[in-house]
Amino acid sequence: MTRIYDLAATRRGFMGLAAGGAALAATGGAVQAQRVRTAARIAIVGAGAGGTAIANRLATRLEGATITIIDGRQQHWYQPGFTLIAAGLKPATYSVSNTGDWLPEGVEWVPEFAAEIDPEANAVTTATGRRVEYDYLIVATGLTLDWDAIEGFSLDMVGQNGISAHYAGPDYAELSWRELDRFVDQGGVGLFGRPATEMKCAGAPLKITFLADDIARRRGKRDSIEVVYNANNQSLFGVPIVHHKVRQLFDERGFVTRYDHVLKAVDGARKVATYATPDGDVETEYDFINVIPPQRAPQVVRDSGLSWADRWTDQGWIEVDMQTLRHLRYPNVFGVGDINGVPKGKTAASAKFHQPVVEDHLVSEIAGGEGTKTFSGYTSCPMITRIGRAMLIEFDYNNNLVPSFPGVIAPLEELWISWLMKEIALKPTYNAMLRGLA
């Protein structure tokens, strides 16, 4: 029972900031764990949300360790902000900061991309040939957006002729807003949808669909646009109870929902999108399309031998234990964030929940013990259903809803407080997570 209570408290820790903090603050007195002395060499590949947060945590917990974080990306992107940028609610700068600003002293940042990960030799080699040897490896690369998998599409098409792609980054999200804005004014057919692979934030395709509808309504233009959502399978969301709620909202708002439609090609000149369906390819003309491509592990990870051999073979997620996030074949390797080959959880909230688990198992082992913490599959999705309202959907591996505030904030109800959390509490919480403080 203690564990269940702890998990509940943990969820509150992430989401519970907008509502009455002072009272809740009394619930827990954190005990700062003692620092562990070690000469261990720890390599972290990737300085996104997961890698940066674990670097900060380990720098706090370990004394004398050599911690090296490898990532060539200079900009840090707050990805949960992309939807807000693509809806014209925030500027592109809202999601942009510097990678180096979040990294702690005592951690060496190698500002290069990893070119090779060799778990047999316990070494990572960078693009310029620098070799980083490790005793423990944390894979936190995130994932790769496979734009080339959409025939006829390239990112330079975004921001014109009705093409949007807010997953590509903050600037592309802003370009996407320009097209959405124009589409709503001019009218026509808008195509939305999601890829058939695992993806980060599976709620995001639904959110941008809801927002397009809401923006059109606010301008009195709803009758001039048709909203078409293309689901990759027979479901709108992987959690059945959420699927049914979203289906109901889609029906109420007059969306056309097409199941088993996977985007495979975009013809920008003709403004025609091609979808693979069980009955063959289907062509649909559009005036606006939101493109979200298939998502896979980066090539450096797929070449490393860390991926599952028999699951997600076209995607390459790494073979970790779904509870401990420790690699099943290389016990000195852990995964944090989107790269993990587990059934749920490619969100910032999940990356946050990976932190204490990986920290516990790694630090405990260094200290000569064994970690006990586990990851439940916790995933959180503040599902925006219109500007000003959202549903605070939280679930686990078993498709159970695991609300942070049971009986107070209903997960399947469109609420203002859930919007407040998305808009004002999430980014500060995310930033605190990066610093290893939340």
Place this chain on the structure above:
Amino acid sequence: MEQLTLGTLIAVWEEMFGATLFWAMVVVAAVITVLYLYVLIRDRAMSMRKFLLAQLSMPVGAVAAVGFVLTITNSSLSDMGGPIDWLVLLGIAAAGAVGFAILVYVAQSLIRGAQSD
């Protein structure tokens, strides 16, 4: 730090407002509270006249607090979706009302001094 502790909340608030602004607001709130206690002790009584004006100013504080939150969050009263939303809104209004009333009381006491009703 996994649980929602005061330390976590402070870390989040610092991120929300920036550490400087956050602690400046904490100091301002603390100073007003201390001044309130100071004038109460100095005057050895609540001045009902000042308290009346403070009470009359409460709606201003309530409306200002709600307006501020709605403005910074791209939302409006029509977005209230359930009882919890109204409760949160009332809480924000109440906090704004009480805070502003204390401010008005303290300001009167400091400006007008300890004169009686």
